[in-house]
Amino acid sequence: MDIGGHVAALGGGPGADRRLWRISDDLGALRAQVRTFAGRAGLSGDRLDDLVLAANEAAVGVLTQGGGGLLTAGADPLGVSVDVLGGEAGPRTGLLFGPPGPGPGRGGLWLIQELCDEVSLDDLGGRLRLTMFVARR
Amino acid sequence: MTEPIELSSRRLPGGVVVISVAGELDAHTGRHLEAYLGTVRERPDDRLVIDLSEVPFLDSGGLRVLLDAHVRAREHASRVHLAAPRRQAARVLTLTRADRYLRVHETVDEAVSAALADAPGEDPGGTS
Numbered sequence: 486m487d488i489g490g491h492v493a494a495l496g497g498g499p500g501a502d503r504r505l506w507r508i509s510d511d512l513g514a515l516r517a518q519v520r521t522f523a524g525r526a527g528l529s530g531d532r533l534d535d536l537v538l539a540a541n542e543a544a545v546g547v548l549t550q551g552g553g554g555l556l557t558a559g560a561d562p563l564g565v566s567v568d569v570l571g572g573e574a575g576p577r578t579g580l581l582f583g584p585p586g587p588g589p590g591r592g593g594l595w596l597i598q599e600l601c602d603e604v605s606l607d608d609l610g611g612r613l614r615l616t617m618f619v620a621r622r
Numbered sequence: 623m624t625e626p627i628e629l630s631s632r633r634l635p636g637g638v639v640v641i642s643v644a645g646e647l648d649a650h651t652g653r654h655l656e657a658y659l660g661t662v663r664e665r666p667d668d669r670l671v672i673d674l675s676e677v678p679f680l681d682s683g684g685l686r687v688l689l690d691a692h693v694r695a696r697e698h699a700s701r702v703h704l705a706a707p708r709r710q711a712a713r714v715l716t717l718t719r720a721d722r723y724l725r726v727h728e729t730v731d732e733a734v735s736a737a738l739a740d741a742p743g744e745d746p747g748g749t750s
Contacts, residue, residue: 510650512648512649512650513625513646513648516646516679531709531713534709534710534713535713537679538679538681538710538714541648541681542681542682545648545649545681545682545683548649593682596682596714596717596718599717599718600717
């Protein structure tokens with residue numbers, strides 16, 4: 486899979502560590518897995534909380550689209566990356582909402598951009614991929 | 623599924639209801655809180671204190687429930703007070719600027735005092 490950016494740089498690098506999970510309704514378990522991975526990779530405090538929340542918001546976006554998806558986490562000396570790849574089916578409105586506020590379907594991508602140091606969103610042949618990076622600092 | 627949240631409430635004299643939430647408040651568990659808020663309100667202008675001291679995680683779905691509660695309270699000239707959010711929840715409230723709408727207090731006692739100071743049935747003012 487061509488994953489680009491920070492995660493691609495990890496692909497064959499020495500000491501690169503990556504994990505992949507399928508996104509399901511069990512968001513609590515997914516958050517726990519991302520937290521454990523990112524904590525072991527050196528994130529802590531607000532940085533760790535921010536990445537876990539960003540990954541959660543992206544996963545919620547995938548679930549909102551009505552399809553399955555994959556979450557990949559990777560670590561390098563600079564920080565931790567999370568890629569979320571959505572399914573092919575469904576509308577693409579899950580991630581594309583505005584600032585948080587009352588009413589459904591708001592907050593996800595806006596919040597992710599506030600939480601992460603780098604965010605990119607691209608189209609992989611009909612599937613949306615969101616890449617997020619949080620530096621160790 | 624995400625672990626269920628635990629919800630409890632106590633009604634104080636003066637139309638103040640303290641709701642205690644224990645567990646991660648996300649898009650799924652937020653639905654339970656939303657339904658619960660509807661059951662504990664005896665009057666539409668009840669003032670709600672939501673104790674977040676046992677909420678280790680808050681996401682935009684959980685935040686939406688709190689903001690919806692705020693909107694509903696404002697429609698009845700009432701107000702929602704949040705009490706004792708942990709670090710992650712406090713950060714979400716700040717980052718999203720939701721703390722401009724929701725009154726956030728360091729302790730439950732402070733939140734209850736503030737809620738009691740809100741005159742029932744009168745527009746409490748502030749940002750709507």
